[in-house]
Amino acid sequence: MPHELARMKVIALMRRCILIWLSALLLPLAVAHAETVYVTLEQEGAIAALEGSTGKVIRKVPVGKRPRGIALSHDRSQLFVAVSDSHVIRILDARTLKRVGDLPSGNDPETFALSSDGSRLYVSNEDDHQVSVVDVRARKRIGTVEVGIEPEGIAASPDGRWVVSASETSNMAHWIATDNLTIRDNTLLDPRPRGVTFSHDGRQLWISSEIAGSVQVFDVESRRLLKRIQFEIPAVTREKIQPVGIALTRDGRHAYVALGPANRIAVIDAGSFEVRDYLLVGQRVWNLALSPDESRLYTANGLSNDVSIIRLPDHKVEKSVVVGQLPWGLAVLP
Secondary structure, three states: OHHHHHHHHHHHHHHHHHHHHHHHHHHHHHHHHOOEEEEEEOOOOEEEEEEOOOOOEEEEEEOOOOEEEEEEOOOOOEEEEEEHHHOEEEEEEOOOOOEEEEEEOOOOEEEEEEOOOOOEEEEEEOOOOEEEEEEOOOOEEEEEEEOOOOEEEEEEOOOOOEEEEEEOOOOEEEEEEOOOOEEEEEEEOOOOEEEEEEOOOOOEEEEEEOOOOEEEEEEOOOOOEEEEEEOOOOOOOHHHOOOOOEEEOOOOOEEEEEOEOOOEEEEEEOOOOEEEEEEEOOOOEEEEEEOOOOOEEEEEEOOOOEEEEEEOOOOEEEEEEEOOOOEEEEEEEO
8 A cells, every 4th residue: 555655646746747847848839929019009109018819908108209100120129110200210129118229210200111131221201201211220310312292101122122112192102222222213103102012022012002992013023013902892982991001921822901991901812912801800990910920910990099809811800909099000029
């Protein structure tokens, strides 16, 4: 009997050791799939951080007047935030959200694009009708490019050759060569262009047009229009379909477009350019962002003051989380 009791104690101890070992092994995997979503709150002058898997708001920090565009640095250690009415790009530590510096942005920075090597920011200055070029390491503005009236949407090509700025009032896409910061070409767009996004392979450029209710897809090499995508939603009037933000998956299979006051996300087959579905989210959806592993899509819903969390690839809207007043831009930290 004593020997049997001792044997049982040894077995129990071994089981506990195995459980501890398994927990230690699996914990890094759980952490790897955790992510933090940062949302700019235009009216509050702050950014909110929420846990991606649960939607729980972790914290909120002030950054200045009317923050809009937001992005992570390439090494994911810093956050860049365009604070429009404070006329600056704030730099925050991505983990602590403490302010670690500022970048000179020119007047009224709306949005910006980070170069493929992470060394430059290309900033839309809506009031001055120009793009500011900022050296990130030197924290210095090194040039400006005159573009059309009210530039907002802007994107940098993956190969580093191009920056494309879209001017809302001029209805133009301006192709800026990064080697000498000159405009090489101008492309006429549908009225009031907003979102500008390169495909991950750099072969296509997608541009949304708010008033036309369309997305135009261009071949980058020839600048030729490949497709104009229109949207039709049952029981939603055409004037409420106002495309803004665009997100493309790395594998080139899907495109997602925020449709503004239509309160929908369009799901597009990026190969055929066919609209496959519409997902109901919050009110006045402005922008959206994919999680790094592309298992979730997050949307900033300006008038309902929330973020919708969409599970991929089955395109199920799991929940909406109240984050603060007038959410606009998003960035996701793994």
